Amino acid sequence: MARGSWLGGRGRMGHLWESTAGGLILSLAGLAVVVAVAGYVIGKLRPRSLPQEPVASYWLTKYRELHDKGVLTDAEFQTIKSVLAKQFQAELKHQEELKDNDRKDSNE
Numbered sequence: 001m002a003r004g005s006w007l008g009g010r011g012r013m014g015h016l017w018e019s020t021a022g023g024l025i026l027s028l029a030g031l032a033v034v035v036a037v038a039g040y041v042i043g044k045l046r047p048r049s050l051p052q053e054p055v056a057s058y059w060l061t062k063y064r065e066l067h068d069k070g071v072l073t074d075a076e077f078q079t080i081k082s083v084l085a086k087q088f089q090a091e092l093k094h095q096e097e098l099k100d101n102d103r104k105d106s107n108e
Contacts, residue, residue: 056088 060081067077 056084056091060084060088 063072063077063080063084066072067074072080
């Protein structure tokens with residue numbers, strides 16, 4: 001390698017890697033990479049927070065209030081209720097699947 005080349009010779013850059021400051025820079029860069037990778041892995045492995053109340057149940061309550069006030073007819077409320085009931089069941093099933101996956105992951 002030629003004298004003064006970037007990494008190999010005794011030029012200015014060669015001395016940088018041998019100096020205390022150069023070692024500190026390399027150590028900090030390595031630490032930054034480790035922290036970034038750890039943050040990414042933790043973000044992927046951390047369980048997602050589940051919603052406290054399924055969205056469909058919230059809307060069902062709101063539409064029930066409108067029905068009780070007379071804003072919605074019985075037929076309208078029954079239609080809304082049947083649609084939201086299907087959605088509510090799907091949300092509950094999805095939450096159970098997430099819980100089962102979390103249990104399986106914690107047992108491994």
